[in-house]
Amino acid sequence: MSESRTPTPRPGGRSARVRADVVAATLAEVTEKAYEGLTVEAVAARSGVHKATLYRRWGGVNGLVADALTASADQPWPLPDTGDLAADLREITREVYAVFTDPELGPTPTALIAAAQRSDIGATALRVFFTARHRQAATVAARAVERGELPEGTDGAEVVRAATAPLYYRLFVTGEPLDARTAEQAADAAALAARAGLFITPAED
Missing domain, CATH: 1.10.10.60 (Homeodomain-like)
Incomplete structure (x- = not known):
């Protein structure tokens, strides 16, 4: 069929x-x-x-x-709310690190992502999955904007992508070891870039 x-x-x-x-x-x-x-x-x-x-x-x-x-x-994703962007992003990257490196929990999402990349509809579902997750997690950046910690117009989803991308790169591209310190560094780098205004959505002409 x-x-x-x-x-x-x-x-x-x-x-x-x-x-x-x-x-x-x-x-x-x-x-x-x-x-x-x-x-x-x-x-x-x-x-x-x-x-x-x-x-x-x-x-x-x-x-x-x-x-x-x-x-x-479709599953809810409880998000951190520490009052500080970098701390929130560290919580998110630590969770990604913890799930994928856990010997009991990690094999399932790893296998599912690998399987999704083998077909067009799987790859589409994978993109939709990550888009939904990034949209949910963008809340931490929206709160930071409200606090005055980030400039107006910051794309929260891009902030989260920047924080988590180095982890997925190691997990699914290079196969390099992933540790907690790497996860924290990725979060801190994304927070610094966001505060510098690198994720502000350009104004339309």
Whole structure:
């Protein structure tokens, strides 16, 4: 079957429970077997949902991966509110560091991101996921603007991208070791750049 479709699970009631079971099964399977070993049949067996249903609603493994990311993006993300931008950004980068380097927690998001990069709909879902996360986390920069700590017009999402990008670069591009100090330095560098006005949205002509 074609896997070019986007997943179309419907919210509410039994449908929501089915989706939750399928997402959980997809995460477990991709963590254990990576993208190469992910199959609709295995997800069906683990979730208890018939494979015909999975094909109909998700289209195949790529749709399953994409919807697992969509479900993750829907989860609330408690954000720090320390009263200081650099401290808030350090909390965010420490969380990224802690999750991806935790031997129990880290393999699942690592495998999911790697799997998402293997298909067009997965890559699109990954971009949507990070856009949603950055938009949520931009709140810490908005608060800093209100406090007078950052200049008006600062793009909060870009501040967060700058803080977290060095971590993802090490995790998914170079494979270099990631430690807590690196995470803090990335946050501090982004805070300094933001205070210098480097993330102000240019005025339209």
